[in-house]
Amino acid sequence: xxxxxxCIGSELLLGEIVNTNASFISKKLMELGINCFYxxxxxxxxERIHNVLEAALNRSDIILxxxxxGPTDDDITVKSIADYFNEELVLDKDSLNNIxxxxxxxxxxxxxxxxxxxxxxxxxxxxxxPIGTAPGFIREIDDKESKTKKVILxxxxxxxxxxxxxxxxxxxxxxxxxxxxxxxxxxxxADIPEAVLAEKVKDLMKKQxxxxxxxxxxxxxxxxxxxxxxNITEANKLIDKTEKEILSRTKEYFYGYDNETLEQIVGxxxxxxxxxxxxxxxxxGGLVSSRLTDxxxxxxxxxxxxxxxxxxxxxxxxxxxxxxIKNYGVVSExxxxxxxxxxxxxxSCDIGIGITxxxxxxxxxxxxxxxxxxxxxxxxxxxxxxxxxxxxxxxRTAIKYRASQYALNYLRLFIC
Amino acid sequence: xxxxxxCIGSELLLGEIVNTNASFISKKLMELGINCFYxxxxxxxxERIHNVLEAALNRSDIILxxxxxGPTDDDITVKSIADYFNEELVLDKDSLNNIxxxxxxxxxxxxxxxxxxxxxxxxxxxxxxPIGTAPGFIREIDDKESKTKKVILxxxxxxxxxxxxxxxxxxxxxxxxxxxxxxxxxxxxADIPEAVLAEKVKDLMKKQxxxxxxxxxxxxxxxxxxxxxxNITEANKLIDKTEKEILSRTKEYFYGYDNETLEQIVGxxxxxxxxxxxxxxxxxGGLVSSRLTDxxxxxxxxxxxxxxxxxxxxxxxxxxxxxxIKNYGVVSExxxxxxxxxxxxxxSCDIGIGITxxxxxxxxxxxxxxxxxxxxxxxxxxxxxxxxxxxxxxxRTAIKYRASQYALNYLRLFIC
Numbered sequence: 042x043x044x045x046x047x048c049i050g051s052e053l054l055l056g057e058i059v060n061t062n063a064s065f066i067s068k069k070l071m072e073l074g075i076n077c078f079y080x081x082x083x084x085x086x087x088e089r090i091h092n093v094l095e096a097a098l099n100r101s102d103i104i105l106x107x108x109x110x111g112p113t114d115d116d117i118t119v120k121s122i123a124d125y126f127n128e129e130l131v132l133d134k135d136s137l138n139n140i141x142x143x144x145x146x147x148x149x150x151x152x153x154x155x156x157x158x159x160x161x162x163x164x165x166x167x168x169x170x171p172i173g174t175a176p177g178f179i180r181e182i183d184d185k186e187s188k189t190k191k192v193i194l195x196x197x198x199x200x201x202x203x204x205x206x207x208x209x210x211x212x213x214x215x216x217x218x219x220x221x222x223x224x225x226x227x228x229x230x231a232d233i234p235e236a237v238l239a240e241k242v243k244d245l246m247k248k249q250x251x252x253x254x255x256x257x258x259x260x261x262x263x264x265x266x267x268x269x270x271x272n273i274t275e276a277n278k279l280i281d282k283t284e285k286e287i288l289s290r291t292k293e294y295f296y297g298y299d300n301e302t303l304e305q306i307v308g309x310x311x312x313x314x315x316x317x318x319x320x321x322x323x324x325x326g327g328l329v330s331s332r333l334t335d336x337x338x339x340x341x342x343x344x345x346x347x348x349x350x351x352x353x354x355x356x357x358x359x360x361x362x363x364x365x366i367k368n369y370g371v372v373s374e375x376x377x378x379x380x381x382x383x384x385x386x387x388x389s390c391d392i393g394i395g396i397t398x399x400x401x402x403x404x405x406x407x408x409x410x411x412x413x414x415x416x417x418x419x420x421x422x423x424x425x426x427x428x429x430x431x432x433x434x435x436x437r438t439a440i441k442y443r444a445s446q447y448a449l450n451y452l453r454l455f456i457c
Numbered sequence: 458x459x460x461x462x463x464c465i466g467s468e469l470l471l472g473e474i475v476n477t478n479a480s481f482i483s484k485k486l487m488e489l490g491i492n493c494f495y496x497x498x499x500x501x502x503x504e505r506i507h508n509v510l511e512a513a514l515n516r517s518d519i520i521l522x523x524x525x526x527g528p529t530d531d532d533i534t535v536k537s538i539a540d541y542f543n544e545e546l547v548l549d550k551d552s553l554n555n556i557x558x559x560x561x562x563x564x565x566x567x568x569x570x571x572x573x574x575x576x577x578x579x580x581x582x583x584x585x586x587p588i589g590t591a592p593g594f595i596r597e598i599d600d601k602e603s604k605t606k607k608v609i610l611x612x613x614x615x616x617x618x619x620x621x622x623x624x625x626x627x628x629x630x631x632x633x634x635x636x637x638x639x640x641x642x643x644x645x646x647a648d649i650p651e652a653v654l655a656e657k658v659k660d661l662m663k664k665q666x667x668x669x670x671x672x673x674x675x676x677x678x679x680x681x682x683x684x685x686x687x688n689i690t691e692a693n694k695l696i697d698k699t700e701k702e703i704l705s706r707t708k709e710y711f712y713g714y715d716n717e718t719l720e721q722i723v724g725x726x727x728x729x730x731x732x733x734x735x736x737x738x739x740x741x742g743g744l745v746s747s748r749l750t751d752x753x754x755x756x757x758x759x760x761x762x763x764x765x766x767x768x769x770x771x772x773x774x775x776x777x778x779x780x781x782i783k784n785y786g787v788v789s790e791x792x793x794x795x796x797x798x799x800x801x802x803x804x805s806c807d808i809g810i811g812i813t814x815x816x817x818x819x820x821x822x823x824x825x826x827x828x829x830x831x832x833x834x835x836x837x838x839x840x841x842x843x844x845x846x847x848x849x850x851x852x853r854t855a856i857k858y859r860a861s862q863y864a865l866n867y868l869r870l871f872i873c
Contacts, residue, residue, distance in 0.1 A: 054493050056484025057670075061475050063498065068472025078505055080498035082479065089494055096512060225471065236568040238528045246530060254531055256468060279833065320764075326750025327743030330764045334742025335854050337818055345770035347763070348736075348746045354761035354804070358616070373871050388770070402753055412562075430563050435588055438751050439617070 042071050042190075044077045044217040045101040047093055049082040049118050050108035062107045062196075065424040067332045069207060073215055073220040074269065075103065085109055090121040102191055108198030110175035112154045118195060119178075121363040123162040126182070130160040131144055133167050136176045143174050148300075168194065168210045171335075174204040179214060224276035225257075227288060231303060231450040235262045243267040248435050250281050253287070259439065261303075262447030264291075287343065296404060296453060303449040304332040310456045311342040319388035319450065321347040321359055323371070324398035324414060328445045345388040359383030372397050372409055374426045377417035381426075385419055392420045392455065396448050400440050401433060414444045418455045427451055458608075458634040460486050460493045461517040463509055465534050466524035466614050467500040474508065477616055478523045485623060490637045490685075500811045501525055506537040518607055520834060526591035528571045535594075539578040542598070546576040547652070548581050552592045584610065584626045589618040595630060608634075611734050634846030640692035642714060643672075643679040644703060647709040647866040657706045667695050675855065676862030678718075680707075712869060719865040720748040726872045727758040734868065735762040735804035737775055737796040739787070740814035740830060745815060746863045761804040765796065775799030776809075788813050788825050790842045794833035797842075801835055808836045808871065816856050817849060822852050830860045834871045843867055 046066050052058050055431035063080045070077045077189055079101065081091045090109075097104045104105035109118030123130050144151040161178045168177035176330040180190045194211055196203045230238060235257040239246065240265065245253040251268035270276035286293060297306045299366050311318060320329050330346040333339055349355040352366055355426035361379045380395025398414030411433035417426040431443045462482050468474050479496045486493045495517065499505045506525075513520045525534030528591055539619045554577035562569040577594045584593035589611035598607045610627055612619045646654060655662065658680065661669040667684035671828040682699050686692035704711060707851050727734060736745050746762040749755055767773040768782055776799045777792065785791040796811025814830030821827035827849035833842040847859045 053496065054483055056480040056482070059475055059477050059480045060496075064469070064470070064472045064475045067470055068533065071471050078497075078500060078502075078758055079509070080469065080476075082496035084494060084496075091509050092516070093495070100508070104587075117688070124864050133798070207510035223471075227471075234565070234568070236528045240568060240570065243530075254467070255527075256473075257527070259617075265468075265473070292860055322743075325747070326755070326759070327738075327746030327762060330743030331741070331747050331857070333762070333855065334766065334816075337816075339742070339854055340766055342762070343742070344767040345763075345765055345774060347761075348741060348743065348759070349761055350750065358761060400750075400753075430560065432562050432588070436617075439751055441747070455827065 042075065042102040043225045044075050044103040044105060045079040045097050046077060047097055047104060047106045047405065048079070048080070048082040048108055048198070049085060049090060049106065050082070051115070053082040053108075061200055062198065065109070065200065065203065066105050066207075069212065071223045071225070071364065072214075073212070073219045074139070075215065075218055075220075083113045084121065085117055086418045087121050087124070088352045090118070091125055094122065094125055098191055102189070103215070104193045106193060106195045107203060110158065110177065110195065110197045112152070112158055112174070118262070120179070121158060122195070123215065124163065124191060125315070126180075128162045128164060131163045133159050133161050133176070136161070136167055136169075139169065139176070140174045150414065168196070168206050170202055170204050173197060173199060175199075177206055179207060203336065221269055221271045222265055222276055223269050224273060224280060225265055225267040225315075226280050226284065227299050228284060228295060229261055229263045229267045229297045229299075230289075230291065231261050231296050231446060233262060233291075233294040237264050238264065238291065238294070242287055245283060245287065253283065256455070260443040271278050296450065302332075303446060303453065304336055307449050307453050308333065308336040308339055308342065310453060312338070316392055316456060317344055317390040318392040318394065319345055319347070319384040319390035320448075321349055321384035322392070323349055323380070323396060324400040325396050325441050326350065326400075326445050328441050329394070329396065331446050332365055332445055332449065339451055344390055347384055350390060355380060355383075359387065372399055373414060374415050374417070374428065377415035378419065378424055378426045379417070381417035381419045381424065392418065392452070394418050394452060395450060396444060398444055400430075400437050400444070402437060402442065405433060412440055414447065416444075416448050416451055418451060420455075423455075458491065458518040460491050460521060461513050462493060462497070463513055463520060463522045464496070464524055464614070465501060465506060465522065466498070467531075467647070469498040469524075470500045476679040478612075478614065478619055480767055481616065481619065482521050482523070482623075487629065487630075487639055488641060489628070489631055490635045490639050491631065491785050497864055501533055502529045503533060503537050503540070505546050506534070506789070510541055518605070519631070520607070520609045522609060522611045523619060526574065526593065526611065526613040528568070528574050528590070535576060535578065538596070538609060538611070542578065542596075544578045547579045549575050551590070552577070552583055552788065553586075555592070556590045557586065557786070566727055584612070584622050586613065586618050587621050587625055589613060589615060591615070591618065591623055597843040599851075606864055611700035637685065637687055638689060638692055639683055640689060640696060641681055641683040641720060642696050643681045643701065644700060644707075644711060644715065645677055645679045645715075646707065646710040646712045647677050647712050647719060647862060649678060649707075654678050654680065654707065654710070658703055659704065661699060667699050669699065671728040676859040687798050712866065719753055719862060719869065723869050724749065724752040724755055724758065726869060730872055732808055732872060733758045733760055733806040734808040734810065735761055735763070735800040735806035736766055736810045736864075737771075738810070738812050739765055739796070740815075740816045741812050741860050741864065742766065743810065743859050744809070745864050748861055748865065760806055771799075775803065780801050788815055788827065788829060788831065790831050790833070790844065792806060793831035794835065794840055794842045797833035797835045797840065808834065808868070810834050810864060810868060812860060814845070814860055816853050816860070818853060821849060830863065832860075832864050832867055834867060836871075839871075841871070
């Protein structure tokens with residue numbers, strides 16, 4: 042039984058809202074091990090709803106419909122589906138009571154137009170809406186000729202109501218169509234281009250179970266491993282084996298899993314090793330500091346950071362010798378490492394970082410183009426400095442973000 | 458000529474990402490006055506791509522395709538479309554040069570697999586990708602039998618690349634299919650709840666042309682005015698009139714238009730008045746500094762900012778009297794204003810800002826809950842301090858962002 046998603050609502054077609062319902066349902070279906078091959082969005086138009094419903098019933102078995110269950114005239118999903126099957130609409134008394142109770146709880150009479158929401162196609166079963174006035178329904182269609190069974194489930198377009206109805210009713214109902222589960226794990230990398238990473242695992246990307254696919258983000262790349270199995274234990278076994286093989290080829294660029302961020306990984310390392318860090322930023326303007334303090338508990342390792350944007354600030358607050366800036370330039374290895382040393386010593390932290398570069402779009406030269414960044418790191422025993430070249434045509438905010446990504450990754454490697 | 462959108466990528470069907478590309482394109486088509494009746498998402502599967510392409514060509518005239526233009530084996534959009542029309546793929550030399558230049562700009566050789574991205578169906582025209590390695594193409598199909606013309610445009614799935622290619626090439630190309638225009642203008646507000654703003658323009662929200670709709674963002678609200686007209690001049694006339702009426706009721710909260718950001722508006726004001734500003738951040742951790750330095754040319758007004766996360770850093774680097782922290786607390790009006798004064802005097806800037814608060818999720822008390830933030834501002838003649846209460850159940854990053862939004866808005870009002 043394959044599923045597909047139909048989202049109904051002109052606001053989607055006008056680009057007024059992003060379709061988070063489609064991604065929510067897709068994710069939930071994947072977790073249930075039900076394949077979902079199509080998502081379609083269409084406006085509140087009877088003919089077009091008819092067309093997409095027909096296409097969906099021809100190629101899929103389970104149709105999950107969202108939107109168009111409201112009380113106003115432009116909400117026509119229930120009627121359109123009933124019309125498609127030539128079915129009449131019947132009043133559902135429980136639904137009507139729920140809607141009336143919904144209004145009495147906020148000390149209001151039910152407006153007459155809301156009665157419409159209590160109607161469902163004859164032969165369908167209600168999906169109660171625990172937090173709103175729009176119930177959904179489940180309609181099973183047994184086609185005796187082709188001996189096939191199709192199922193339609195409807196949900197309101199309001200995400201929170203969809204989530205609640207999914208959890209309370211739909212998920213339990215759909216479990217009987219689950220043929221196993223699909224589990225995914227993402228392995229995240231910094232400082233390696235997507236193509237280079239893909240080349241290293243080319244053979245694994247051709248396999249069917251688990252599948253391996255690369256996905257590029259801003260300043261990072263992930264490999265997604267997806268395994269189909271009867272249960273989570275077996276799926277994890279399949280993934281573990283593939284992950285081991287992948288990491289044996291790519292370990293040096295790997296930093297974390299799934300939703301883990303570099304700032305989170307770095308934060309955990311700093312706590313584990315009981316270290317504090319002081320950051321002196323120029324071109325990143327406070328972004329590295331802000332990302333590190335996005336993590337709850339970061340006050341354990343962040344004490345004092347510096348945004349020394351002007352040359353004079355670098356001289357006055359980080360103690361950089363004026364001649365270094367004069368002789369090597371403010372964007373230079375020397376300046377970066379001296380910023381790191383200054384940040385570390387003035388703040389009395391364990392580690393210092395200095396970041397200087399050209400965020401653009403102006404200020405670049407042939408010798409020192411936009412996107413050139415130097416990142417210096419030091420502790421009591423070591424100092425190192427990295428030259429990074431970020432494509433100079435990128436927007437200023439992207440250059441800043443990528444520079445912050447490099448800085449966090451070098452910090453991670455420095456502490457490891 | 459009606460349009461429809463096809464988004465290709467298994468990550469959409471697995472619910473791993475939300476389809477922001479569909480809403481972006483829909484919005485842009487609406488602005489161009491081109492109707493869009495369908496959005497479809499499908500995985501990286503030749504047969505299903507074939508199916509949805511066929512359906513789209515049967516019911517729509519302009520097909521906008523995103524995704525599947527990457528260098529790896531699972532990226533099959535170009536080949537699938539060429540196969541559908543029985544066309545061969547040809548190497549586009551300009552595209553190949555662009556891809557090679559992309560890598561040489563970051564001192565790398567082009568990996569051999571990226572050459573694939575330079576191929577396009579014979580008979581198509583390239584849409585250059587100014588910020589990535591995946592160009593798109595425009596393929597016009599003249600059906601002599603039915604005397605109809607169909608057009609396919611392809612874009613990569615990476616949103617930023619899509620946006621850049623849309624702006625540089627696609628929008629100009631599509632203008633010829635526009636039958637009139639819809640022009641929108643957003644009026645942006647800080648420090649006013651959506652419901653309060655909507656109440657003030659309730660009557661205008663009932664009108665048909667232009668329409669007025671409120672849209673809540675993070676720490677800001679916008680009113681979008683949308684006018685239908687034959688041309689831009691007429692649309693602007695309609696919008697100007699409505700805007701004047703709106704601003705007569707809401708001027709005190711208004712800060713800018715459309716994509717203008719608070720950091721941009723503040724930056725322009727600082728340059729206009731020839732002022733410099735020094736920021737001392739605690740709970741926002743560098744975010745205000747980072748946002749202000751997102752603006753090109755910000756070195757004119759940003760010299761030195763402080764992230765004084767630890768109490769000792771506030772004492773040592775901003776000269777705050779230990780007793781102030783002891784007697785009033787580190788999250789207090791007194792600490793905020795003294796941080797502002799310290800930042801201003803140590804940096805020798807014109808204006809100082811101090812921000813201290815509780816970003817959560819831990820660290821709140823009954824008296825001083827998570828989300829409580831104090832923002833102090835001072836110049837040579839004035840000082841002021843604001844208490845802000847951000848809902849404490851929000852994620853830490855949202856509390857930080859809202860606090861930065863308040864800080865930038867108070868700075869704006871301080872300089873105005």
